[in-house]
Amino acid sequence: MYAVHYFEGKTNLLSQLLNNVPAVGDKLKIKGRKATVIGITTFEENKIHVLVELEAIKKSKVIVDQSKKKRR
Numbered sequence: 269m270y271a272v273h274y275f276e277g278k279t280n281l282l283s284q285l286l287n288n289v290p291a292v293g294d295k296l297k298i299k300g301r302k303a304t305v306i307g308i309t310t311f312e313e314n315k316i317h318v319l320v321e322l323e324a325i326k327k328s329k330v331i332v333d334q335s336k337k338k339r340r
Contacts (some may be wrong), residue, residue: 271315274298278320289316296320 270289273281274296282298289308290296296303303320310316 269314272318273316274318274320276303276320280323281320290318293335298322301325 269285269287272284272286272289273280274284281303281313290303290305292308294305296305298320302323304323305318306321308316309319
């Protein structure tokens with residue numbers, strides 16, 4: 269068992285106990301967001317830090333219907 273800690277920059281996103289360690293370039297889903305493994309650092313034989321890059325959030329513009337507003 270490996271203690272795997274997922275980081276984006278210096279922010280710890282997730283910590284898990286896993287049997288298999290992800291490889292560089294693997295696609296993951298962390299907290300409902302898509303991520304790609306950038307790098308892996310091993311500190312002890314069972315403690316591993318995985319650096320990930322999260323996909324950018326797409327913001328959509330909300331169109332407000334002006335005809336439904338009250339006119340004074």
